[in-house]
Amino acid sequence: MISKEKLESFNLPQYYPTESEIEELIDLNGCFSIEKIETILGPAEYFYNAQIWSMIVRAALESVLQNHFGNEMVEELFQRYPKKHAENLIIFERDDVKKVGQINIVLKRKVYSK
Numbered sequence: 001m002i003s004k005e006k007l008e009s010f011n012l013p014q015y016y017p018t019e020s021e022i023e024e025l026i027d028l029n030g031c032f033s034i035e036k037i038e039t040i041l042g043p044a045e046y047f048y049n050a051q052i053w054s055m056i057v058r059a060a061l062e063s064v065l066q067n068h069f070g071n072e073m074v075e076e077l078f079q080r081y082p083k084k085h086a087e088n089l090i091i092f093e094r095d096d097v098k099k100v101g102q103i104n105i106v107l108k109r110k111v112y113s114k
Helices: 004-008 019-029 050-069 071-087 089-093
Strands: 032-041 101-109
Touching: 019 032, 019 101, 050 071, 071 089
Parallel strands: none
Antiparallel strands: 032 101
């Protein structure tokens, strides 16, 4: 069981940039050129596969969660996660979720000669 204080002290802010914001940052960095950029709207097929989505979430957040809550809790969380995800697939039918985009970018490293 997680203490109320531990749970309430966990903060994971998220920000979803637009294509133009990403392009601006890449240009500002100056090390890459954008070969291709595209946004795919709507939830991807893997959102509906609870096992795959659980692996994606675990890959992204496991170390953050372990640092805050401990290894044992994280193991238990990811044992339960696929079932909870499968029980809540209806969320991907909401209009606000359907508008979520996945931005795919192909970058080419700029090579400078001396």
